[in-house]
Amino acid sequence: MKHATPLIDQLETGPWPSFVSDMKHQAEKRAKNEENIEFQIPQDVVEDLLGILELSFNDGTTHWKHGGIVGVFGYGGGVIGRYCDQPGNFPGVAHFHTMRVAQPGGKFYTSKYLKEICDLWDLRGSGITNMHGSTGDIIFLGTTTPQLEEIFFELTHNMNQDLGGSGSNLRTPADCIGQARCEYACYDTQALCYDLTQEYQDELHRPAFPYKFKFKFDGCPNGCVASIARADMSFIGTWKDDIKVDQEAVAAYVGGEFAPNAGAHSGRDWGAFDIQKEVVALCPSECIKYEDGKLAINNRECVRCMHCINVMPRALRIGDERGLSILAGAKAPILDGAQMGSLVVPFVKAEEPYDEIKEIVEGIWDWWMEEGKNRERLGELMKRQGLQKLLEVLNIKPDARHVQEPRSNPYIFWKEDEVEGGWERDIDEYRKHHQR
Amino acid sequence: MEYEEAKEKIITELTKKLKSKSKFYFNDLSKILDMKPREAKKIVNKLVQESVLEYWSSGSTSMYGLPGTGKQAGAEHED
Numbered sequence: 001m002k003h004a005t006p007l008i009d010q011l012e013t014g015p016w017p018s019f020v021s022d023m024k025h026q027a028e029k030r031a032k033n034e035e036n037i038e039f040q041i042p043q044d045v046v047e048d049l050l051g052i053l054e055l056s057f058n059d060g061t062t063h064w065k066h067g068g069i070v071g072v073f074g075y076g077g078g079v080i081g082r083y084c085d086q087p088g089n090f091p092g093v094a095h096f097h098t099m100r101v102a103q104p105g106g107k108f109y110t111s112k113y114l115k116e117i118c119d120l121w122d123l124r125g126s127g128i129t130n131m132h133g134s135t136g137d138i139i140f141l142g143t144t145t146p147q148l149e150e151i152f153f154e155l156t157h158n159m160n161q162d163l164g165g166s167g168s169n170l171r172t173p174a175d176c177i178g179q180a181r182c183e184y185a186c187y188d189t190q191a192l193c194y195d196l197t198q199e200y201q202d203e204l205h206r207p208a209f210p211y212k213f214k215f216k217f218d219g220c221p222n223g224c225v226a227s228i229a230r231a232d233m234s235f236i237g238t239w240k241d242d243i244k245v246d247q248e249a250v251a252a253y254v255g256g257e258f259a260p261n262a263g264a265h266s267g268r269d270w271g272a273f274d275i276q277k278e279v280v281a282l283c284p285s286e287c288i289k290y291e292d293g294k295l296a297i298n299n300r301e302c303v304r305c306m307h308c309i310n311v312m313p314r315a316l317r318i319g320d321e322r323g324l325s326i327l328a329g330a331k332a333p334i335l336d337g338a339q340m341g342s343l344v345v346p347f348v349k350a351e352e353p354y355d356e357i358k359e360i361v362e363g364i365w366d367w368w369m370e371e372g373k374n375r376e377r378l379g380e381l382m383k384r385q386g387l388q389k390l391l392e393v394l395n396i397k398p399d400a401r402h403v404q405e406p407r408s409n410p411y412i413f414w415k416e417d418e419v420e421g422g423w424e425r426d427i428d429e430y431r432k433h434h435q436r
Numbered sequence: 437m438e439y440e441e442a443k444e445k446i447i448t449e450l451t452k453k454l455k456s457k458s459k460f461y462f463n464d465l466s467k468i469l470d471m472k473p474r475e476a477k478k479i480v481n482k483l484v485q486e487s488v489l490e491y492w493s494s495g496s497t498s499m500y501g502l503p504g505t506g507k508q509a510g511a512e513h514e515d
Contacts, residue, residue: 167498
């Protein structure tokens with residue numbers, strides 16, 4: 001190796017897999033170059049990356065400069081400029097830009113495609129990737145400015161691929177695998193994700209928002225992409241009618257013919273399946289009964305926790321009147337702590353061309369773009385101005401489902417014109433019954 | 437507002453503030469143009485396309501500036 005790295009070598013000694021080992025492996029691979037790749041950026045980029053990381057550990061400070069003006073023509077996102085402040089000692093990472101590449105819907109890959117992106121990145125970048133970044137995109141770590149347009153051309157012209165979002169943009173939308181493989185999916189997550197991605201290309205590539213904005217699509221309330229916690233707008237599949245119950249299959253679970261949780265916890269012996277303890281007693285809204293060999297669900301009280309369906313997937317199925325709920329305002333803690341999404345639209349059908357959904361999206365953007373302060377997330381604006389304000393902007397009538405806990409967060413207030421008689425009162429009439 | 441007028445306004449205002457700052461939020465631009473964000477975006481997009489403005493990004497936040505201004509510009513242009 002070009003640089004001695006005693007400090008970061010220690011990261012390899014733990015019981016966990018180490019990125020340091022991976023990077024050393026990659027550095028050796030580039031040094032040997034058995035495939036005779038005509039590297040377009042310094043061959044020792046990974047060695048210099050290890051070197052500058054060691055220096056940072058030594059100095060207790062970063063040697064990366066903050067941000068930059070690089071990008072591909074016409075795009076304001078997708079490329080994050082990174083420059084080091086020690087280019088003399090570490091020329092391989094003088095430029096070390098990140099590129100974000102939109103991941104395929106549901107992260108469905110073909111091995112051919114994976115080979116192609118790896119070949120492209122070995123040739124024109126460091127070969128180091130992050131599969132995937134927090135938002136979900138494919139992250140290419142480390143290339144030089146002249147390579148950016150070349151990579152962009154290859155991606156868009158030969159691989160039918162686009163850059164993802166970064167900065168004050170709509171970020172690369174992410175979805176769960178959805179109806180492609182999952183019987184719980186209440187709508188086609190990949191279709192909606194793709195449609196909105198195409199519709200909002202301008203928002204994805206040309207930054208004009210106060211800050212980042214994320215869409216995520218979960219096919220059911222199990223939330224495999226955790227949209228409720230990670231997206232400014234989450235689209236979570238749900239159903240309006242009743243959970244479908246197959247009593248014969250319920251009996252088969254009770255009788256031990258079917259393994260609960262589709263056999264997912266079969267690593268040890270948990271004893272016989274106890275429907276009372278493992279399903280009925282765990283229902284958060286206590287809306288399930290199992291009596292005389294029959295399972296009954298009070299569907300009006302169901303809060304879509306998915307537990308009973310997950311435990312007995314062959315006996316219980318999602319309802320037939322399907323659509324999605326829209327929640328808004330989730331974010332990670334930078335200001336004010338982390339926030340989960342708040343319910344905005346309890347139910348909307350997810351049918352092409354998704355006009356109703358787009359109306360909500362654009363209504364939210366109009367409000368946030370006008371009222372949001374610089375670097376203020378939607379969730380922070382919702383806290384500052386109130387959920388009621390958002391509902392007003394979207395022309396949605398507040399109902400009980402918008403109130404998380406009665407009395408403890410009364411964020412739906414009555415207005416004068418909504419109350420019979422308004423705020424005026426006859427003081428003399430009042431005094432008849434109440435002393436001063 | 438006509439495009440040329442808007443362009444003039446942006447260049448004048450940004451140049452005036454150059455001593456104290458070189459990077460501006462999108463909101464600053466729409467305030468200068470006195471337009472709703474969606475209207476302002478059309479003009480700002482065109483200004484970027486014509487290289488009157490350039491993007492700057494930290495990765496999390498995007499800003500706009502006149503090309504070649506600010507501390508990093510010298511170091512980052514491919515001289």
